[in-house]
Amino acid sequence: NAGVTQTPKFQVLKTGQSMTLQCAQDMNHNSMYWYRQDPGMGLRLIYYSASEGTTDKGEVPNGYNVSRLNKREFSLRLESAAPSQTSVYFCASSRSDLTGELFFGEGSRLTVL
Amino acid sequence: RKEVEQDPGPFNVPEGATVAFNCTYSNSASQSFFWYRQDCRKEPKLLMSVYSSGNEDGRFTAQLNRASQYISLLIRDSKLSDSATYLCVVSNDYKLSFGAGTTVTVRA
Numbered sequence: 001n002a003g004v005t006q007t008p009k010f011q012v013l014k015t016g017q018s019m020t021l022q023c024a025q026d027m028n029h030n031s032m033y034w035y036r037q038d039p040g041m042g043l044r045l046i047y048y049s050a051s052e053g054t055t056d057k058g059e060v061p062n063g064y065n066v067s068r069l070n071k072r073e074f075s076l077r078l079e080s081a082a083p084s085q086t087s088v089y090f091c092a093s094s095r096s097d098l099t100g101e102l103f104f105g106e107g108s109r110l111t112v113l
Numbered sequence: 114r115k116e117v118e119q120d121p122g123p124f125n126v127p128e129g130a131t132v133a134f135n136c137t138y139s140n141s142a143s144q145s146f147f148w149y150r151q152d153c154r155k156e157p158k159l160l161m162s163v164y165s166s167g168n169e170d171g172r173f174t175a176q177l178n179r180a181s182q183y184i185s186l187l188i189r190d191s192k193l194s195d196s197a198t199y200l201c202v203v204s205n206d207y208k209l210s211f212g213a214g215t216t217v218t219v220r221a
Binding site: 040045090104105 | 157162210211212
């Protein structure tokens with residue numbers, strides 16, 4: 001049971017570099033999300049996709065872009081990484097955006113130097 | 114003011130003890146409430162939903178107090194495996210707001 005799979009699990013970038021975090025779910029869920037988690041703060045929503053073909057900004061979208069490639073996959077791109085983007089990133093999915101039950105991937109730890 | 118606030122703890126309790134902690138939320142129109150559990154360096158996982166009348170799931174009891182705008186989680190007969198960070202989650206217009214978490218450490 002793979003659930004939600006994120007890659008890579010760890011990444012170190014230099015300021016200004018770009019990268020894409022990949023996320024895939026095999027639960028046939030409609031909604032997918034990208035969160036970041038920083039010490040002392042709750043998870044903050046970066047972007048979400050309520051259904052295939054739609055994406056919307058969350059609480060902290062600046063510096064990020066997303067693509068809902070198909071129903072299974074939702075990627076997060078950092079075009080020009082900044083040290084403030086050092087964080088743990090979680091992808092999540094849910095049956096719909098009407099439910100509070102999210103299934104999370106294992107997280108991607110990103111360090112920007 | 115944060116939408117969801119939690120006492121970060123840590124709550125250090127011996128095995129078998131009862132531990133309880135609250136979470137306050139700022140938006141009185143919030144509709145749904147949840148507790149998630151997050152083990153160290155792992156992903157959050159849904160522990161339980163919180164219903165208006167309160168609900169139990171084994172050793173875990175969740176309560177909602179709309180008048181005072183807080184939810185609570187009580188863990189009875191604590192096990193070593195209950196050591197984790199417990200995240201309070203509040204839903205308003207289908208937007209989920211996460212608290213920063215309360216850390217519980219159960220010692221032998």
